[in-house]
Amino acid sequence: xxxxxxxxxxxxxxxxxxxxxxxxxxxxxxxxxxxxxxxxxxxxxxxxxxxxxxxxxxxxxxxxxxxxxxxxxxxxxxxxxxxxxxxxxxxxxxxxxxxxxxxxxxxxxxxxxxxxxxxxxxxxxxxxxxxxxxxxxxxxxxxxxxxxxxxxxxxxx
Amino acid sequence: xxxxxxxxxxxxxxxxxxxxxxxxxxxxxxxxxxxxxxxxxxxxxxxxxxxxxxxxxxxxxxxxxxxxxxxxxxxxxxxxxxxxxxxxxxxxxxxxxxxxxxxxxxxxxxxxxxxxxxxxxxxxxxxxxxxxxxxxxxxxxxxxxxxxxxxxxxxxxxxxxxxxxxxxxxxxxxxxxxxxxxxxxxxxxxxxxxxxxxxxxxxxxxxxxxxxxxxxxxxxxxxxxxxxxxxxxxxxxxxxxxxxxxxxxxxxxxxxxxxxxxxxxxxxxxxxxxxxxxxxxxxxxxxxxxxxxxxxxxxxxxxxxxxxxxxxxxxxxxxxxxxxxxxxxxxxxxxxxxxxxxxxxxxxxxxxxxxxxxxxxxxxxxxxxxxxxxxxxxxxxxxxxxxxxxxxxxxxxxxxxxxxxxxxxxxxxxxxxxxxxxxxxxxxxxxxxxxxxxxxxxxxxxxxxxxxxxxxxxxxxxxxxxxxxxxxxxxxxxxxxxxxxxxxxxxxxxxxxxxxxxxxxxxxxxxxxxxxxxxxxxxxxxxxxxxxxxxxxxxxxxxxxxxxxxxxxxxxxxxxxxxxxxxxxxxxxxxxxxxxxxxxxxxxxxxxxxxxxxxxxxxxxxxxxxxxxxxxxxxxxxxxxxxxxxxxxxxxxxxxxxxxxxxxxxxxxxxxxxxxxxxxxxx
Numbered sequence: 138x139x140x141x142x143x144x145x146x147x148x149x150x151x152x153x154x155x156x157x158x159x160x161x162x163x164x165x166x167x168x169x170x171x172x173x174x175x176x177x178x179x180x181x182x183x184x185x186x187x188x189x190x191x192x193x194x195x196x197x198x199x200x201x202x203x204x205x206x207x208x209x210x211x212x213x214x215x216x217x218x219x220x221x222x223x224x225x226x227x228x229x230x231x232x233x234x235x236x237x238x239x240x241x242x243x244x245x246x247x248x249x250x251x252x253x254x255x256x257x258x259x260x261x262x263x264x265x266x267x268x269x270x271x272x273x274x275x276x277x278x279x280x281x282x283x284x285x286x287x288x289x290x291x292x293x294x
Numbered sequence: 295x296x297x298x299x300x301x302x303x304x305x306x307x308x309x310x311x312x313x314x315x316x317x318x319x320x321x322x323x324x325x326x327x328x329x330x331x332x333x334x335x336x337x338x339x340x341x342x343x344x345x346x347x348x349x350x351x352x353x354x355x356x357x358x359x360x361x362x363x364x365x366x367x368x369x370x371x372x373x374x375x376x377x378x379x380x381x382x383x384x385x386x387x388x389x390x391x392x393x394x395x396x397x398x399x400x401x402x403x404x405x406x407x408x409x410x411x412x413x414x415x416x417x418x419x420x421x422x423x424x425x426x427x428x429x430x431x432x433x434x435x436x437x438x439x440x441x442x443x444x445x446x447x448x449x450x451x452x453x454x455x456x457x458x459x460x461x462x463x464x465x466x467x468x469x470x471x472x473x474x475x476x477x478x479x480x481x482x483x484x485x486x487x488x489x490x491x492x493x494x495x496x497x498x499x500x501x502x503x504x505x506x507x508x509x510x511x512x513x514x515x516x517x518x519x520x521x522x523x524x525x526x527x528x529x530x531x532x533x534x535x536x537x538x539x540x541x542x543x544x545x546x547x548x549x550x551x552x553x554x555x556x557x558x559x560x561x562x563x564x565x566x567x568x569x570x571x572x573x574x575x576x577x578x579x580x581x582x583x584x585x586x587x588x589x590x591x592x593x594x595x596x597x598x599x600x601x602x603x604x605x606x607x608x609x610x611x612x613x614x615x616x617x618x619x620x621x622x623x624x625x626x627x628x629x630x631x632x633x634x635x636x637x638x639x640x641x642x643x644x645x646x647x648x649x650x651x652x653x654x655x656x657x658x659x660x661x662x663x664x665x666x667x668x669x670x671x672x673x674x675x676x677x678x679x680x681x682x683x684x685x686x687x688x689x690x691x692x693x694x695x696x697x698x699x700x701x702x703x704x705x706x707x708x709x710x711x712x713x714x715x716x717x718x719x720x721x722x723x724x725x726x727x728x729x730x731x732x733x734x735x736x737x738x739x740x741x742x743x744x745x746x747x748x749x750x751x752x753x754x755x756x757x758x759x760x761x762x763x764x765x766x767x768x769x770x771x772x773x774x775x776x777x778x779x780x781x782x783x784x785x786x787x788x789x790x791x792x793x794x795x796x797x798x799x800x801x802x803x804x805x806x807x808x809x810x811x812x813x814x815x816x817x818x819x820x821x822x823x824x825x826x827x828x829x830x831x832x833x834x835x836x837x838x839x840x841x842x843x844x845x846x847x848x849x850x851x852x853x854x855x856x857x858x859x860x861x862x863x864x865x866x867x868x869x870x871x872x873x874x875x876x877x878x879x880x881x882x883x884x885x886x887x888x889x890x891x892x893x894x895x896x897x898x899x900x901x902x903x904x905x906x907x908x909x910x911x912x913x914x915x916x917x918x919x920x921x922x923x924x925x926x927x928x929x930x931x932x933x934x935x936x937x938x939x940x941x942x943x944x945x946x947x948x949x950x951x952x953x954x955x956x957x958x959x960x961x
Contacts, residue, residue, distance in 0.1 A: 172504075173495015217494055222494070271906060272610075
């Protein structure tokens, strides 16, 4: 298979030279230095590596880079490009919805995708929509509050 | 560090060095110009106010998600009367901060908090002195508010006063502090310091560090604990471009220009291992503890046995390190709770002196007691030395769950007897292997014997949030429930009757009241349970309500009352309580390391279940703020009452007494 030469990330066309079988996670972190996307398990169990692909929350540790070459990828670094925080980022800060913060980028992108899909989710919809994300520090109740608050603010950038 | 190097690095301004009172020579209390060659030996923190007015505090404590960076910043803001934004903390850098044993045991708040507070209070008084001299006004007319020094029409920022100064204050650690009742910044819910970098992904964890020319390292581990390398064929791996294979006895590692190649090279190594025979598995380990007890086993036939499985910390950021050598000096970035401990490990293992090792600890992706050691740092250092380039060594989840250490498993046996009025008459408690924390009952018993029996552990074991406090609380509080039921007494009433300690009674009463314990309804398939205890300066009581259907337990609601002296940051404390409830629930209901044949079977998240959103109960915390008592740490004790409260609730719902952690219903 041909090597992947370009990737559309955070609104820009980025030049890379990657084996298409490599994970998107590894290309983002190692080749493009977008380290806000985190490795947590490598098997899609924790969603720390979540990015948006054409608006869908996607686990980059299970995504081969060759399959997303033509798609629009948004990482946590692309959520506040001008320095103005996305409402979901603001809501996470406001609700103190983190401790170590390692799951936070994936959590936030998961919440952004959830609110695109379901702009006014019930608490039960937030729980089922976010259940693939692990926060080992256990800030789950605060994440639910943050998503609820972001939804009230309109939830979208 | 030598004194002149230190001051050269800092530039001008005021420096406050905090030493222990025991150092008589340095405990002068007065200002002194820095002339001595070496820094005092027993410094515990230092604080610098630079010519820009920025306050920088240096402490060996680290931030692992427990929000110590925020709470210590609040302490400085409080005493210096300065805004939080004007204060920066340098934490856990072995070349910049004073030595510290490590961040564990809930010691940051009770020990480092006052130290840093004193440094800030001394700096404040120094600023007042400087202002009084400069403006030629009475000292009593000078005040400080919101980062500004004021007297009559005079007004100056910290930087204006410290400009051109090179003043060192060395103070005893007994200077007076602002009492908690007068706190304005401490005691409030200051937002997480550094939170913005976490929501934007800008914060660089150890696993995110990049250095010029950096290679990626992998290490070949044996298929069984203790297996030794019989032979190694490295030809195929070495044929890969850019790959280097390192072998030193049983240590085999590879480096490659990128992580994917490093993985392929590791897979291409052909190794034969000499197998070993396992002594125990997760199925028979509890009998193994008793059999291998160093001081023999208890013989009372009335003892009731409880067991606690090994569990994993599962920090979401696995161990990670980058190592870089310059000449014969090593710099390592790694996530650890003991940067100075890791420096010492590296120094010993690499046979170089400690002053040639620099450990930097970026705020890390959690620890929970699981990151005391420097395994990844050591591997990175060896590979970097062999390859002559900086090496990143980030562990995989499987490596983290196999080659780190575990919370100890344990067998606990209990027997107690009651007087006719329901007061405890005797208490006998034996803990095999899991540890001494909270071994002593906080209830009043005239005759008690409590023993820790050291044993052999088939797995590598170590620290964990709350240590054995969770195990010992599980056994004790479950057994207290059994005793209450044996005389048909309400479990709350039974505990209160046996507890004279007013702080313990206060948390039990607060939790029970918020929960509505006395008016709780009996509903089929539902039950409520209660547990309480004390450890590390904090008192905790938890009430849980569960539903049981088709053999599955769902925790519906938890009310937890917690008292740890004067509260430093109420929101962050509630956040810790929430987190402790979540983590405690995992160990109570499903977390367990399965092992056999000297291998870990539950070595990844698809085989080891941790709590998720859907597992969360409604959590209500009741904080008892004792401004008259010193602040204790809060990261650990709130975990201890969860498992027994859930177990006691399961008993009320089903009549089944489950004496194993994790708790599994029968039938």
